[in-house]
Amino acid sequence: MPRVRLADITPAIALGPLDGRYRPAVADLVDHLSEAALNRARIAVEVEWVIHLCAHAVVPGAPSLSPAEEEYLRGVVDSFGADEIAELAAIERTTVHDVKAVEYFLKRRLAAAPEALGTDTVLPSVGELVHFALTSEDVNNLSYALMVRGAVQQVWFPAAVDLVDQVAALAAEHRALPMLALTHGQPATPTTLGKELAVLAHRLRRQLRRIESDEYLGKLNGATGTYGAHTAAVPGADWQLVSRTFVEHLGLTWNPLTTQIESHDWQSELYGDVARFNRVLHNLATDVWTYISRGVFTQIPVPGATGSSTMPHKVNPIRFENAEANLEISSALLDTLAATLVTSRLQRDLTDSTTQRNIGPAFGHSLLAIDNVRRGLGGLAVDPALLAAELDQNWEVLAEPVQSAMRAASVAGVTGMENPYERLKELTRGHRLTAADMREFIGSLGLPDDVAARLQGMTPASYTGVAADLVDHLTD
CATH class of the missing domain: 1.10.275.10 (Fumarase/aspartase (N-terminal domain))
Incomplete structure (x- = not known):
């Protein structure tokens, strides 16, 4: 028996996942x-x-x-x-x-x-x-500008704002929760979970401000941008004024100087901004994935869901992994659109016709990634006990404030503060220190009593600077 030809089934089966x-x-x-x-x-x-x-x-x-x-x-x-x-x-x-x-x-x-x-x-x-004195590109460039503006302003942008607000709310919730930082994957100066999330929310909001201010340009000036047919048919009309008022009536910015096509520079600018938003969001997805792998975040199991076909214990961070993939696809498409749409041979070629038909998939994969991340973030819980344990196992991170205090004491004229960095390096590099080790060392330095007491009262969990206050910049 011959195999069923899937292409003949109605309604049509989607070729791509966005329509399936x-x-x-x-x-x-x-x-x-x-x-x-x-x-x-x-x-x-x-x-x-x-x-x-x-x-x-x-x-x-x-x-x-x-x-x-x-x-x-x-x-x-x-x-x-x-x-x-x-x-x-x-x-x-x-x-x-x-x-x-x-x-x-x-x-x-x-x-x-x-x-x-x-x-x-x-x-x-x-x-x-109907179609009086127009070339097809007069209609098409205005149509695409209206379509892209509607897609961004009515669909993509609100979803992106909701996502960033969700990240900002998590940052505010965990603003003061101490966390061991990792630079180059190694224990580093402690921070707070909220501050690290706030960094990502701040970066994403900056890109949204750029996207919100992007222009949508349009032109209506005939076959080669000269108003040739317009002036031949009705020489008495002020066709530049007619064109400008019409384009602006559509809510677009008038482009007065083009070839047959509107030059698409505004599209390149917009797609570059959206791709940059994608890449910052990709950074968020990979960071959250890493926090999950460390146990900072735990995933709340979905009843009935399966994490692995063979390992019953698993709850996979699939939302963030799917987001990564969709953001990479979206950014690749947006990069191609941004790079190719700014070039058209002489007065016109048709490369933009096929290219622009891929605007939908480019935004579709980005919107899907936003949905992935939002659902992923909604299924997370924080493990404060793990964060506290990590900090308590890394007292050597206090080498930084101790050597900095020694430098300040040296400047103030306190003797015995020579080579503070090198002395802390010898004490801590490649060694695990306990609270007692660090406090004993501080007591042996000969620091002024108030400085020594302040440092001896410090813990890795309390050494977060003004990290919690920095989260307030999200509301500036």
């Missing part, structure tokens, strides 16, 4: 970055262009549209669903051109307007204002 296994986590991006969303955005741009030309009497003889007629046109966008997607696809099979198919689709809706609005509507007469 991970669909629930990224579904909101479909409204913004899918092929259907691109076509809906194109229709929206074409509709707004017709309305704009009529509202500003740009083309002599163009009628004014009533509020009902404008509502009808915008309703074509709002009602764009499964039937319309199929109809548009059928048109494109004939045109073999996606933007031309949109033009024909919208002209059909204008022709059908009398049935909805009455025979006195002027909409059938404005059919030739």
Whole structure:
């Protein structure tokens, strides 16, 4: 019996995991970055262009549209669903051109307007204002700008903010919890768990501020950016003003100087910022993974879940491992987008057409990673006893404050403080010290009584400087 051909099964089986296994986590991006969303955005741009030309009497003889007629046109966008997607696809099979198919689709809706609005509507007469003086890239660049802006501002950015707020809340909760630091993997000056989490939250917030301020540019200036068709058709119009007001009406920043394409520099800037956010988040995922492996964090078991097919005891940090992988995929895609979209041969090539169709996967894997990390953080508990035990096993970390106090005493004129670093190095390097060892050494140094008492009262757990106070910078 021949094997079932999976490609023939309906509904279609997803080729990639974002539209299959991970669909629930990224579904909101479909409204913004899918092929259907691109076509809906194109229709929206074409509709707004017709309305704009009529509202500003740009083309002599163009009628004014009533509020009902404008509502009808915008309703074509709002009602764009499964039937319309199929109809548009059928048109494109004939045109073999996606933007031309949109033009024909919208002209059909204008022709059908009398049935909805009455025979006195002027909409059938404005059919030739659809795609008037435009090149496909006029429509596409504006559509992508609207799509990416919507995806970032309505889906990705709120999810990223929620994640960073979650990290900041953990930092505040554990602001004063002492923890042995590890530099180069070796015991180092103690810190607090909250301060270390605050560092990551602070880094992530800085990237979010950059992303929040990124611009979304758009252009509308014809086949090679010269307004050639515009001025030939209607030489009396101020086409630069028409273009600027239209682009700004869409909520975008007007780019006045382009070739056939909008240069995509803003996209490169945005994708670079998002990729940098990804990489900081990757650092968080690897740090938390390491804290889990040390036992600083314990994972709360999910009832019924399996950590290993053979080892019943395991609770794997899979959320953070999945996040790492998704962040690497997302960043690689974003890097490619940022690097390739800024180049177009002479006045136009089509490399950006295929490239931009991968914006969705780039944001999808980042959004999935954000979901991974949020769920992972939500399943953690801290083991204060382990942190306390680690600190108590590493009294040698107090060599730093002792030699620093000796330096200060030497500057103040106290004798016998020579070579403080070297003396502490000899005492501690490669040796494990107990509390008694450290206190005995401090007592033998001849430090002023108040200094000696302060140092002898210090423990690794109390030697955290102002780490707890530093967490307050998250609320600056």
